[in-house]
Amino acid sequence: MTTLTALCTVVAVGILLIILVYIAKQGISSLSIRFLVDSPRPVGEGGGIGNAIVGSVMLLLLSSAIGLPLGIAVGIYLSEFGAGRFGGLVRFLVDTLTGIPSIVTGVFVYTIVVVPLKHFSALAGGVALALIMIPIVARTTEEIIRLVPQNLREGALALGAPQWRVTMGVVLPAAASGIATGAMLAIARVSGETAPLLFTAFGSRFFSYYLDQPIASLTVQIYNYAISPYDDWHAQAWAATLVLMTLILAINIIVRFLTRKRF
């Protein structure tokens, strides 16, 4: 039994390591400071992914600003007040939302945001990513809050704390690191999304800081370069992939540091 499970673990971790090493090997040759800060240039003239990094960060900030508060609030509702039939319905809908393919979310946001505003925009991209985040964050938040022992809640109630203060002052702080982990997973998940961005943020070959304009992102850039016929761009796509992986790793480390157990 031990041998079998150990073997499976080695296979799973091994595949991950192979992917990481392969990406690093393919990407590292094109990586340079210029590559990280420049905007794209025509084939053969170098150029970089600076605009895509800025775009990805903006999209993540925007989608987190919309998706995290909403998702966490839904999770709190489900765990603390969602015992009834309505709670069950919400839980079912949230689960269904989790299963919607991301390209469908992209098309949906295209019709409700892009079409009325008449052009692709960072805002639409942020909304699409937020829609993907909400159910993930809601469900992880709910599960984590459920793990907070009931006797902690009773301890606070017994001191004359009203329900909302128990939730805000005792339950949430006790669940904070778990909620943050859920949020981090959701961010990591959407930072790899490409399909919904094709219909919403679209991509751009220039630096853009405007919410109402199309914006570049690492994933769409990787996609565009990877399907191009040029070896030069293929190499840049690998390098951009390495940057994206590093970015996700950095998010992981930062959140873990911020939410480390203090008590």
Place this chain on the structure above:
Amino acid sequence: MSTPQQTIKARIELPARGQTPSPPSADRPAKIAVKDLKFFYGKTQALHDVSLEIPERIVMAFIGPSGCGKSTFLRTLNRMNDVIPGTRVSGQVSMDGQDIYAPGTDVVELRRKVGMVFQKSNPFPKSIFDNVAYGLRINRLTSSKSELADRVEQALQDSALWAEVKDRLKSSALGLSGGQQQRLCIARALAIRPEVVLMDEPASALDPVATHKIEELIVELKRQYTIVIVTHNMQQAARVSDTTAFFLLGKLIEVNATEKMFTNPDETLTEDYITGRFG
């Protein structure tokens, strides 16, 4: 089985043990009066017509086998059962003459007056200071930082924990030992100066030394507070309480002065339980 249906008034005929000088007397006004209390978990009835008076500033112990309803009864006294879905209560529980189950009762206010210490110590994942200060802060009982600090210190001294933690008030409460955590929970309950303190098997998870400290503390506390303690440990009931109530199968069988209860109880069921014939 004979079940007393009428209100059993706590009779105290012998002087209390311990260091406290004045033994409680029978003519003390009832702090809490319970009349015909029934309690249901869904369709299961957990308490059958319990009537009981708890006089002021005594220690009353509830004994009985597991599942006899003593904890459930304790938790009706600060309406802590309200948080369990599907429960129902009927009958009357009054504190200082006010029915605490009357519509419009401020449960938050009630729980401020009736503190509770749980079987499993449950310090918040905060610092030692913040744990004790929690009740003071949410109820806005202090007007300045220094007053807050004073009240915290006072509560920690009352719970005999001050000397052990005064140099590390800012460190996590979860770093304390089990016995210290339980005394911290007592300090947290005392900080808001409740009138009644309910203790649900407060020492059941502690070693003998920590148990001894908690018991000394209880005897000390009854100068100021009315204390109701649920315990599985009959020696403990005998050591700390003035009055003992015996529960069996959701019914209150007997309430009597502790000395009498353990030497010459009125009910044969009580005698059988205490002498270990069952339970």
